[in-house]
Amino acid sequence: MFADYDAGNIDALSTDRSLIYGRLDTLSEPDAHHILDVEFSSEPIAMVLPEDDSQWNNVVKWVINATIEAEELGLNSDNIEQILAVNKDENPNNDSDPAIRRFLGIESQLGEVLGLPNDFAYNIVKLVGNYDEIYDRHFPDLERDRNLLYSDGGLLYSPPFSGSLDEDNATIIDNDDRDLLQEIKDRGILKLGINGQKPGFSFPDENGSYIGFDVDLGKAIAVAVFNDSNKIEFVEREDRVTWLTNVANGVVDVTAAQVTQNLVRDGKAGVDFISPYLYTGQGFLVRKDSGILNLATLNGHEVGLFSGTTAEQNLQDAMKEYGGTFIPVYYDNLDEMLAGYAQGDIDAIINDLPLLGGLIDTFSNPDEHLLLDDVISKEPLSMVVDENQSDWKDAVYWVQYGLLQAEEYGITQDNIDQILADNTDSNPDNDSDISTRIFLGIEGNAGELLGLENDYMVNVIKAVGNYGEIYERHFDSDILPRDFNQLSGDFGLQIPYPQGITVNPTNDVSINNEPPVFGSLGNETLDAGIDPGFDGTDDIVFGGSGNDLIDTVAGTGGNRVYGQSGNDTLTLGGNDRAFGGTGDDRFFLLGGDNIVTGGAGADQFWIANAEIPESPHTVTDFDLEDDLLNIAGLGVGSFNELTLSNEDGNALIAFEENKLAQLIGVNADSLSADHFGLIQ
Structure with a gap:
């Protein structure tokens, strides 16, 4: 098929996007082709394993998870040897988080559970790298998009590399046949x-x-x-x-x-x-008058938990960051724990958030209790x-x-x-x-x-x-x-895998037969309504390398805009989707309902520009360390005039009850005045 395409016998070919990308360099003129920004099927790519062999299935699953978990823990092939060394020296002050020590095989016997060396994850990362390194090695110019970590707005999630098992001494019968x-x-x-x-x-x-x-x-x-x-x-x-x-x-x-x-x-x-x-995590139920406001103020308090669960290990790991301690009080069942909570024997209950949320509704005085914002673990x-x-x-x-x-x-x-x-x-x-x-x-x-x-x-x-x-x-x-x-x-993690063939119906989609708009290797301006073939409505725009200026305001939206490399400025008129790519990019968001992904670099998101958005904009990858949110022309004089809240796990930014933008995967409590630039 690729040979016929390269010879000009067919005008286009359709297959998996990553496969097309991998074959571009094999074509006679690699730079003369592009991948259309159109997807008409769901294609979750997975390894294929033999049936009825759970042990091998577990090995393969957790080897793949190791590359994901390593990226989440900040471990890569460049730093993992040094991190191992400082965790094995004689100075306990150099020790990493317990989760990292378990992952490296220093604590616990995670590898042994799978029939592997306890340092199997260390060896994988040292020799192959984490998921990001593997992806970048083979698809350096292909946006990760849904293949980002869940914490960065993607779908990659690894269950915990930890655990406890009450059944250590239980007898398991052989009933495989x-x-x-x-x-x-x-x-x-x-x-x-x-x-x-x-x-x-x-x-x-x-x-x-x-x-x-x-x-x-x-x-x-x-x-x-x-x-x-x-x-x-x-x-x-x-x-x-x-x-x-x-x-x-x-x-x-x-x-x-x-x-x-x-x-x-x-x-x-x-x-x-x-x-x-x-997908949930372990959190805390407390009385509003307990004085416990967050994890740090839990220090020294009595916490009710079930014996034999992961809760105690998770809480020990979390409190270690604050140098704090807690007093565990063990219960065998929920009734006993609730009785202890009601009598004041314990100050807090730790458990999965959905359970704690359900408990509040059963109380005679639900308004006197609350769930802390702190979530201390992954609990799939x-x-x-x-x-x-x-x-x-x-x-x-x-x-x-x-x-x-x-x-x-x-x-x-x-x-x-x-x-x-x-x-x-x-x-x-x-x-x-x-x-x-x-x-x-x-x-x-x-x-x-x-x-x-x-x-x-x-x-x-x-x-x-x-x-x-x-x-x-x-x-x-x-x-x-x-x-x-x-x-x-x-933007959730619940993936509806296709039952057989899943086709995005095209009868409800406006098909734009116009070719994409391309920049070049230099600095340029691509302006809707001025540049030929670019009217700012349902267009696909590639800025190319260089510091580009792309403006869609003249159209009615529905555009897909790719800044690519360089320090680009993208002005979106509304209902557009934009990807900054590498570089320090600026996004001026007009109209409403723009969805933007900054990509690598220190990016600026101008979420309000002399007008209230018709509907809030969405930033999918706001980086608390490098990125900046700007608001201009609304009369906002100080950070305290803004209303910050959490909605569906995302930070929501509002001014005078007008919603301006949401930040996917960001906790509103982590935002400060330093993250905003305000121009009255």
């Missing part, structure tokens, strides 16, 4: 492991029936297998030792009980983890299935992904009957796109490949709704915003 999916079908009922006493997750209602997020996940699986949400048996764990061994030993088929996925549990417990259904909560049961694991995986896919398609409990009717009537004009029809089971055999009915997701959505509906049903989003649990298209 079974077909668990068929066993469940023959039995006629799904056995779901739950906590049973966690509001928001699994908790008895006034009639004694279990309700909660975890309960609905179990019902979704039961419906997918049996088309009956009542064919489910809820099994409360007897103690903290049984929550994973019950899965490994076949007491339950799947557990949904706020289990944090981490390396130790993944490699040692005899189970497999499904992708996280809830995941369903758990027995290892080496790939068919069953696949079925559970795709039920969970289906809930996300339904939300992305806009399919809900209320509209699914109408969508189904439109797709099965005699009028083809009512049909949805092919990906939706595959999802509904009207075309293809996606369900059959999983050992389920082809319309299994239709039945699931009718029973429990999509992911967003389940979330809103059990969590108060005013107390617990979705944050990282938004869909990936809304």
